[in-house]
Ligand code: AMP
Ligand code: MN
Ligand code: MN
């Protein structure tokens with residue numbers, strides 16, 4: 001009976017990354033892992049790119065796998081000088097509104113990556129831009145790639161420490177990015193037929209007053225949903241985010257933000273929504 005129930009369970013994971021940005025699994029490998037973890041509906045949401053979507057779709061079709069893929073993206077934006085991530089779900093990846101927006105974002109990434117390299121060089125770390133670009137293998141170059149390069153080269157012991165010492169806001173290698181606004185991201189997502197989700201609201205280091213301000217602003221810009229559930233989050237955060245979703249009439253999303261196999265984050269793990277919210281997928285399932 002338990003087995004039967006678990007077989008019938010629909011597991012959604014609406015936030016994940018591949019090698020198209022700073023994830024470490026290729027689209028095919030991510031799909032294989034999602035199948036292994038019995039995910040039913042998976043969104044691939046790489047940073048400012050949809051390059052993994054078509055290869056993932058092809059792989060699912062070729063192997064005839066029991067997985068629904070949601071075409072997604074995670075767009076970097078700036079609000080009050082804070083970097084806020086907006087996830088787009090169910091987008092038409094070929095729509096000009098989204099391709100134009102993402103082309104600009106990629107350009108910003110390239111410029112910023114070169115500048116990060118220059119700053120790190122001044123701090124005595126040579127070849128960081130080349131190293132990060134090589135690790136990105138043609139995908140979007142992120143601070144994650146710089147962090148990996150610095151760890152691989154023995155400059156710093158861990159990725160987390162690289163951020164603390166070099167890449168976090170205000171540190172030597174930090175370059176203020178030129179991301180689009182929240183409104184620009186929401187508009188591009190909507191024009192491409194998608195749903196706009198405020199990603200991981202608990203990870204911006206905001207006080208509860210500022211978080212409410214952000215959620216209100218996002219709603220005013222036409223935002224549709226907020227991420228309520230992640231696989232690892234502080235106690236009570238899920239309920240707090242559910243309350244915010246209710247208060248601002250937003251749907252609720254959930255996602256692991258999977259980047260790589262590790263012991264604390266896994267596709268589909270611990271992803272469920274409190275009963276007082278409406279799931280984001282009602283927007284496309286009706
Ligand atoms: P970027 O979009 O280039 O600014 O890079 C941001 C990415 O770096 C995030 O999506 C995370 O994957 C990663 N990241 C940010 N902060 C940290 C941190 N403190 N430790 C490890 N990874 C981080
Ligand atoms: Mn990332
Ligand atoms: Mn993010």
Ligand code: MN
Nearest residue numbers: 015017074257
């Ligand atoms: Mn993410």
